[in-house]
Amino acid sequence: MSFPHWQLAPADLFKLSPVVPVMVIERLEDAVPMAEALLAAGIPILEVTLRTPVALAAIERLREKLPRAVVGAGTVTTPEELAKVKAAGAQFAISPGITTNLLQAGARGDVPLIPGVATISELMTAKELGYTHLKFFPAEAAGGCAMLKSIAGPFPDITFCPTGGIHQGNYHDYLALPNVHCVGGSWILPKPAIDAKNWQAVEEAATTAVAKAKK
């Protein structure tokens, strides 16, 4: 485990589901039904992005109402945001990129941080500070599967959750790589279904994504 004082080991987080839904919650009242649809599809891990004004309240609500979910925050970019998501009850945090301040804050705290990297140098910076489980973002734009295959040579000990540009047509290719344990994405949550509050359609899309994942 990267940091023994963290509440959860990243290796265990990466095992919860082959697909990690990136939740962009515009209306607070959508948080619970959206999460329930994901849980019903067999996805217990939820990444709530900090991109909307209700994100922190949504994390709080999900933690209160759905104790069987593992709720984390995405788009965490500063130590201050890390502190805020911890206060809201986030069980893990994911960043799209790294700063030394954020990595140091993550290492000091007890909320597991999955830092985002797109280059070898960023990977080496994160690794130097003890991080072994990383988000690869933006996956498709930053080199996709070919990049991850190349990284596996010099860094076989680093494990990734690629995210960004992943969809039903390419997620199998990522999951087939030995250094990929799960993939993240918003494709699991079709926006038209969310806008229409069609939670049945959300559950079906998520169920299909899980069923078709090979590992």
Ligand SMILES: O=C(O)C(=O)C[C@H](O)[C@H](O)COP(=O)(O)O
């Ligand atoms: O806000 C953030 O920091 C993020 O979490 C970035 C997301 O991981 C990607 O935007 C998801 O990418 P798509 O699946 O292509 O929509």
